[in-house]
Amino acid sequence: MTSRWAPDPDDPATALMHRLAGKWITQALCAAAELGLAEALAEPADLEALARAVHCEPGSLLRLLRVLVGEGALVEQPDGRYALTPMGAQLRADALGPLARFVGSPSQWTPWTELTHAVRTGQSAFERVHGQPLFDYLAAHPQEARLYDEAVDAFTSQQARALAALPVLDGVQTLVDVGGGRGTLLAELLRQRPALRGVLFDRPHVVAAARARFEAQALHERCTFVAGDFFESVPPGGDVYVVKHVLHNWDDDRAVTLLRRCAQALPEGGRVFVVEAILLPGNRRDGARMFDLEMLVLTGGGRERSKPEFRRLLSQAGLRLGTTQRLSDGAW
Template sequence: MAVPPTGSPPADPAVLRRMIFGLWTTRSLYVAAELGVADQLASGPRSCEELAAACGADSSALYRVLRALSGLGLFTETDPRHFALAPLGEYLRSNVPGSMRAFIRMMGASWHWRTFEGILSSVRTGQPTTEGMGGQSLYSFLGQNPEQEQLFDQAMTSFSSVEHEAIRQAWDFTTSGTLVDVGGGRGHLLAELLGAHPGLRGILFDRPSVVAGARDAIRERGLDGRCERVGGDFFESVPSGGDAYLIKYVLHNWDDARVSAILQSCRRAMKPSARLLLVEQLVQPGNAPDPVRLLDVEMLVLVGGRERTEEEFRGLLAASGFSLVRVVNTRLPLSIVEAAPV
């Protein structure tokens, strides 16, 4: 039997059991999100029989899932077999600020769930697994499955939307005449920054199929006149002449060689006075609980990417023609790594 270090409290196996039971929690959350239970409760408490009829479920089975989730603070059983939303459960609703419904649905989708079954193979080989995606990479799979691609986009948007204000508050974007959002997707973050800074202009850069979409956040907020859309491949080149280049949650999708290719594309496009802003979660030293370490495992399995430490970013930047100027922490577990061309 392992002996704890002198002075350490005894280990509690119940803590390990709760970790193991996380499987049950995740799958129960997925059921509630997929069925849209929280949306059905938005106007007030309802009986389990009413919910089951509205959601297309068996009332007895649904009751058991909602009872379990009530014990986790998502719902409240107000009367026997009648449920209301608890404050935490509000985030299971659609189209509310901070909604996590799309993210939960994506995490529980069969392709994602089955892909994570390949974690043992990923750890043995160091390569991502395509289990659940028909042998394809993530982005090839999504490109051929529009419904899942839309859900993925919604999930990423909901996951990151709460971070936009924190990013805006952490760095002075008023000094950036033209901001190039590299891999900016549908433009939600860029729209937030343009809306907050009337003197700022933007370039939304992503794959042609992404920026060619008929609807995006730029257009929805009436910011077309201050933003250009450019399609391309950031491994080859990015638009030149920007005053700042923003890359959020892109580099963690790729291994070091591919990250270097993206950084070198930016370096070739940048004038000496420009700044590079990498928005990522940094892996911190020590043994304190850190969700980004679990995200790192997700990136390994799903795409072969990784989360990185400040020193790892420093090395990648130096090898690609940049110096790390500073790391700006936001009010969330998210950092802006600022770099300058050398």
């Protein structure tokens, strides 16, 4: 018996089987990140040496390595040693490794078994499985919250560098990061823009953790830390308000409320920068559509949106859609 997994547009059955194998690929990448394979392969290594480094049974590790080679994360060299590819190097803890671990973690993986329920009802699969909304769950589970924060940081870093380089930030004096989490975006902007001052605004326990990180990076003197609820108000005094990957967590009514709070805080000539995935016209395979389904699973009411949908939300909040700029895959 043989198996053919390479997608073949002329063979619908094998094309479907390749896609069904996605769960195995995801978990293989998650396991690679959990085991620290990218760190252990800073230099090429053979199976026995690698098994010792990551404390694995060699035969079982070999089975994982075969899949990782097949998926392009590793290469097996002619001398039998394994080496990272550029994609595999992204599994490091200082790159996208935390995101791989988060996506494959039980708390995030199990809700997808209830996707059918979410599609039928429009209700959160995460809440059906865990008995509480995502952010309430994270507040009650500190280890999961840390993994979530690390995953968001990993996803944010490349977007932060792209945003910092944009001319639209020239001349900005104070930037307020609304729902800024641990401050990865704001910290990068402050590093790249020495004249910029920042305000980090989020929930109290999030802001407390962020302050320590800014102090460790010697950025705290240029940043004000404010705790609160962005559905109630946001801090005044910014030239620019950044709302990054926050709106997609909420339904339209809550999203408009958040944007309205930003509009109320804006000075004359102030701007709001919304960083989100955009659903582009046409039927295409892209990250925004995947994220949109993820938001259905995790939140029920949250969603990714098209440009006309963003224009409508902004208008309802008293704002006007200006220009759009692509930052990275999955972010505008």
